[in-house]
Amino acid sequence: MxxxxxxxxxxxxxxxxxxxxxxxxxxxxxxxxxxxxxxxxxxxxxxxxxxxxxxxxxxxxxxxxxxxxxxxxxxxxxxxxxxxxxxxxxxxxxxxxxxxxxxxxxxxxxxxxxxxxxxxxxxxxxxxxxxxxxxHLLYEPWQVTTKSGDPVKVFTPFWRAARALGDPDRPLARPRSINGYRWRDGISPAPVSLADLKLEPTKPDWAGGMREAWTRGEAGAQERLATFLESEMKGYAENRNRPDMASTSRLSPYLRFGEISPRQIWHAAHAALESGRTDAGRDDLDKFLSEIGWREFSYHLLFYNPDLSARNYNNRFDAFPWKTDGKALRAWQKALTGYPIVDAGLRQLWTTGWMHNRVRMIVASFLIKHLLIDWREGEAWFWDTLVDADPANNAASWQWVAGSGADAAPYFRIFNPIGQGEKFDPEGDYVRHWVPELAMLPNRVIHRPWDAAPHELRRANIELGKTYPNPFVDHDAARTRALEAFQTLKSAA
Ligand SMILES: Cc1cc2nc3c(=O)[nH]c(=O)nc-3n(C[C@H](O)[C@H](O)[C@H](O)COP(=O)(O)OP(=O)(O)OC[C@H]3O[C@@H](n4cnc5c(N)ncnc54)[C@H](O)[C@@H]3O)c2cc1C
Incomplete structure (x- = not known):
């Protein structure tokens, strides 16, 4: 040695x-x-x-x-x-x-x-x-600072300061050929085969839905980017909240594993707009790139708060009265909460390893606020089930929803899973796809099956409590309970 x-x-x-x-x-x-x-x-x-x-x-x-x-x-x-x-x-x-x-x-x-x-x-x-x-990033975490040179704690000034550093470097071309080193037998430590790493599930093989949904690797990333820029980025500023539409790039797992770099995305998106290869507008481009900015912000937070996935960024939340409720956690994990948009999201996650951002916020809010379960339980579940499970984005986003994070949603913002479903999945297409047992319900009640008339349930072959669960908690009661629990933070302050 x-x-x-x-x-x-x-x-x-x-x-x-x-x-x-x-x-x-x-x-x-x-x-x-x-x-x-x-x-x-x-x-x-x-x-x-x-x-x-x-x-x-x-x-x-x-x-x-x-x-x-x-x-x-x-x-x-x-x-x-x-x-x-x-x-x-x-x-x-x-x-x-x-x-x-x-x-x-x-x-x-x-x-x-x-x-x-x-x-x-x-x-x-x-x-x-x-x-x-x-x-991995457009700008190194330490490059972006406040005027006095400190880390930035709020997204908008963070992104303004990052942008003031100028455009990120142009991406490097792929090497055409490489003089590869010839490994000699007998060198120790010996390389192992990919199969030896046992990364793919075998018994049971639960990855079928993910295999269908994704093409892993650099070529898959470039193909996804091209399709997004050419035919999906148009309307991003408005439609990115719609889980029933192919409205976002779905580049997150490629970014997570570096099969594409944010610099490549940045420059390709600008080039597509400037050359007219996309019908998207400037507002679509800016919104899309500002989401990449949230990724940069999450890394900035992680760099300065290394235990972001384990500890409340805002330590006032250390006193929060979380509930230990295995039954509720399992109902959430198994996508059997009785709220269609929540169950749809969790099933999309389980099947494809990915969930639309709006629905991630809804299901996270439901776990934290309706069930009063510690955000770290949700973070861990996402860590295990997301193909884009990211040390910065996952932790920062869970804390954002909980209200314990930097520049976070206020604790009293409690998503109403019915209203969110009706607003962002207005025809119920997303729910029908992922919760097929509700598919025959009319639009009026697709996000609130318990309000369906008995003949509507009969016609849709639904027996609430049997073929699809009743709501695990009542929304209004859960909201009141969450506000009371969050009130304890105020009095502790
Ligand atoms: C509770 C919760 C957990 C999350 N966990 C992860 C995670 O583990 N990994 C992950 O990559 N994203 C996570 N996100 C952020 C976001 O949901 C995903 O990045 C996004 O849904 C990926 O889809 P997309 O590539 O189509 O996004 P697009 O809308 O096309 O955005 C482009 C890229 O910007 C980045 N981005 C977009 N939104 C955010 C955001 N809010 N925060 C940070 N970066 C963002 C992602 O890298 C994304 O690929 C989480 C969000 C929530 C609410």
Whole structure:
């Protein structure tokens, strides 16, 4: 383990949340180093203090690694997979191959930063060149500050300050060919196969709905972006709240795993508007990019509040009287709350690993405010079931809904699941798709089946309490109870 880098040693690219060839600064640096390029992915699965990926994200990762390996092969390199703690494995690979340089794109979780800092130190002590880059964000979290140089706590000034930094850099082109490092048998640690990582479910294979819904990998991301820009971005400013329409980009899992970069999205969206390749208006573009801005803001929050997924950003909420109610939590998780829009969202999540943003807010509000269950339970469920489960966006968004977060929704904003359904799914198409047992109900009662006349229920083959549940809690009573509970925060302040 004490060997020094040799003149002919490879340059290692350590892939993490950047599973793409284009606009990948670490890959670019390695391929321009003049050295053979050794491409590495290390599945730590909770070692090194990392939060283990949830089931849906693991499924996504499998396909993404497979595609990345194929793309690298096409340009002359190979993806080598390892399993274990990166803090142990990467220095060993570096020593065993006499690598002269290691490149990676930065990550922003506290555990990730700690591991990376320690590895950087170990390798530099051995005279290995180590360089890291921004491949994940438009602007580094520390670049955006208030006028006095502090972190920004409110979205609008955050985004204004970020935009004042100028347009993000232009994305880098994909390398045309790479001089791939030839791995010699017998080098230890030995790479493992993708199957060895056991990322995809087998018995039972619950990923069928996700397989149907998604094409994982960089090419899938570029295809999704092109379709969105050309035919779906028009009307985004108005329609992005409509779960019954294909009105948002569905780029979130690709962004999560870095199969596309926000810089690529930014520049492609502007180019589409300027060249007339989209019918979308400037307001659509600005709104869309400001949602990418929320992602930047979430990372800014995570960077300065490393325990964002575990602790209330606003510690006044530490005294909140959450209920421990396993039955209620299970009804929510199983999408059997009796509120059609809530159950539809949770079933979309379970089947496809994704849920529309408006519905994420509705189901989160329902768990926190109607059931008085700690937002961390919901965050954990989303972490396990979302293909885009993201350390920054998920935690920041759950805290936003709870009212405990930065620039959060006020605690007294309690979404009415009936009114929200009627407003954003006006014909009930979204509910009919995901809760087919209600499909035959007339529009008037699709979001409130308990108000249907007996003959309407009969005609729709619905027996409330049997074929579809009665509401788990009464909306008005739950609202009053939530306001009373939140009142305790006020008196504690
Ligand atoms: C309770 C809750 C949990 C959430 N958990 C996650 C999560 O784990 N991962 C995740 O990527 N997003 C999360 N979001 C944010 C948002 O719902 C998704 O990013 C969005 O629905 C993804 O769909 P899209 O790609 O079509 O979005 P678009 O509307 O097309 O937006 C483009 C991109 O902007 C980013 N974005 C959009 N809205 C937000 C937002 N409110 N906060 C931060 N970034 C945003 C995403 O990267 C998204 O892909 C959560 C929201 C809520 C309310």
């Amino acid at each position: 004490t060997s020094q880098p040799s003149a002919a040693g490879p340059a290692i690219v350590w892939f993490r949340d950047d599973l793409r060839l284009s606009d990948n600064p670490a890959l670019r640096a390695a391929s321009e180093s003049g050295r053979p390029v050794l491409c590495v992915y290390i599945h730590d699965d909770g070692r090194d203090g990392q939060r283990p990926l949830g089931g849906a994200a693991k499924w996504w990762l499998h396909g993404s690694l497979e595609r990345l390996g194929e793309s690298l092969k096409q340009i002359g390199a190979q993806l080598h997979l390892f399993e274990g703690a990166a803090g142990d494995i990467l220095p060993r690979i570096t020593a065993a191959t006499d690598a002269a340089a290691v490149y990676w794109n930065r990550r922003y979780t506290a555990s990730g930063i700690n591991v990376d800092t320690a590895i950087k130190q170990t390798l530099r002590e051995r005279d290995v060149v180590v360089e890291s880059f921004n491949g």
